[in-house]
Amino acid sequence: MSLEKAAFGVRENAYAPYSQFKVGAAIRAANGTVFAGCNVENIAYPEGTCAEAGAIAAMVAAGETRLTEVFVVADSPVPVTPCGGCRQKLAEFGAGDVPVTLCNLDGVRQEMTLADLLPGAFGKDHLAEGHGDRD
Numbered sequence: 001m002s003l004e005k006a007a008f009g010v011r012e013n014a015y016a017p018y019s020q021f022k023v024g025a026a027i028r029a030a031n032g033t034v035f036a037g038c039n040v041e042n043i044a045y046p047e048g049t050c051a052e053a054g055a056i057a058a059m060v061a062a063g064e065t066r067l068t069e070v071f072v073v074a075d076s077p078v079p080v081t082p083c084g085g086c087r088q089k090l091a092e093f094g095a096g097d098v099p100v101t102l103c104n105l106d107g108v109r110q111e112m113t114l115a116d117l118l119p120g121a122f123g124k125d126h127l128a129e130g131h132g133d134r135d
């Protein structure tokens with residue numbers, strides 16, 4: 001399935017009764033599989049989760065830990081951009097050159113990369129030796 005179709009489709013299922021702002025995100029894992037997520041809000045507002053976080057959780061739950069492509073859609077006047085926390089979450093699993101497409105319901109698109117979204121990302125190179133090693 002295309003990332004666009006997955007993101008637009010999952011957006012319909014977003015649970016956003018407080019903001020009324022539904023977001024859909026789709027990511028392609030290194031093995032080619034597409035994972036999708038939507039925002040899930042909560043009456044205890046800080047407990048809500050973003051669409052990107054949902055897509056990442058689905059990918060990791062399926063045993064994949066690298067992503068190669070990202071697509072995010074929302075009904076925003078200009079293409080939605082991931083929040084700061086989600087930029088860091090995406091950077092955990094994707095390289096700086098991973099293409100990111102941001103899109104609104106009018107079909108306006110913005111193309112960028114993970115490095116564009118989070119320049120100077122905090123990464124394992126910043127930790128002292130022995131910390132932050134992946135297994």
Ligand code: THU
Pocket residue numbers: 016019021022023038039040041048049050051052072080081082083086
């Ligand atoms: N939101 C996302 O899910 N992803 C984004 O990229 C931007 C913001 C959600 C969080 C909250 O449920 C709603 O949009 C309004 O901030």
